Amino acid sequence: MTELLTQFALLLVGGALVNNILLTRFVGLCPFFGVSGSMKASVGMAAAVVFVMMLASTATWIFWNWLLVPLGVGNFLYIPVFILVIASLVQFVELYLKKTTPALHRSLGIYLPLITTNCAVLATATESVRPGFFKLNIEYTFTFPETIVYTLGVALGFGFALISFAALRERLDVAPVPAFMKGAPISFITAGLLSFGYVGLAGLFGL
Amino acid sequence: MNEWIGVFKRGLSLDNPLVVLMIGLCPTLAVSTKLDGTFFLALSVLFVLTTSSVLISLLRSAIPELVRIPVFIVVIASFVTIVDLSLQAYLPDIYRFLGVWIPLIVVNCIILGRAEAFAYHNPPRLALADGLGMGLGFAGAILLLAAVRELIGSGQIVFLETTLIELPQWYRAPGVVMLFPGAFIVFGFIIAAISAINRRLYSRTTHPVPACTITEGGDVR
Structure with missing residues (x-):
């Protein structure tokens, strides 16, 4: 039992901090620069990402293990199948929220379509079923609980990095910056400095 | 023909997807540590962009407005699968690097x-013109970033085991350029330089904050 809990804790911390998806792996940068101009939008986006990522990983885990692997077509059909599953799932969720809980739809709804084309969701879903993806030789796939915990970690790490960057950018707007660095260039350099902090965590707990 | 060249040239200059519109950032920053791996990524993007543009354009009267995004995604995913399997078969080292x-x-x-x-x-x-132009514009920008990072960060540029440029012995390479923070910082300086040049040449201020989003109506911008 303790062993299991330790492993889950490691997956959570590993996904959230040590391998932070935004700042140490560059997955999902579009919303990172796109919505971080406003704090409110960042919080909404972070919540929507946690929600969609959990759903997407659950769905793709089921499709991978119950459909693609038994049929033996996983290796060449996973890209179209995963992206279609994620896209249609997001669409359904949006319709469902619109009908049942309009208040939640108003706060999360506008971010949902954006997330379909967010690479972080597809990357996490792909990784959960093919965790050896970064090192292609490992033949090990996550069990279902492991997938859920890992995805939760990645999504929380995404939200944390996004919100902290939004807070930095609010201060950046009033800072005296040389004219040629204004706007996007200084944002990139700030992101670079923030990224130093995360890179410093590499090797924590042997992750 | 003039129209064709006009469309082709846009992606290379004022509408460059990477340094002006700032879309497609993730792979750019992540893989640009090595020139050869980056070259094959750029080639893959060019291939997928051109072929999917042409196919979607051929099918444009057959695709219903309402389901166009899923159809685009399926077309794009098919071409990406072709690239995925070809690289896996013929260039396994590059495939492992691009992951x-x-x-x-x-x-x-x-x-x-x-x-x-x-x-x-x-x-x-x-x-076809648009796909080629945008693809080459993307390739140019990402190869520039990769060349700068590899040269500064490792003191040499190696292309498929052939050393193209080597800095003299006394040069101590700052390894941080090869790390993740280095990518952000080098890219920040590159776009600052390009926007300064653009302002000189075209008296045009660039750089709204990058956006790569689908708006509520389903438009990608």
């Missing part, structure tokens, strides 16, 4: 964005 970035070409906003904004409304002839 998850090959399947992630599917969600690269340059490709979906061009399908939505251009290929869906224009004949195949012009879609």
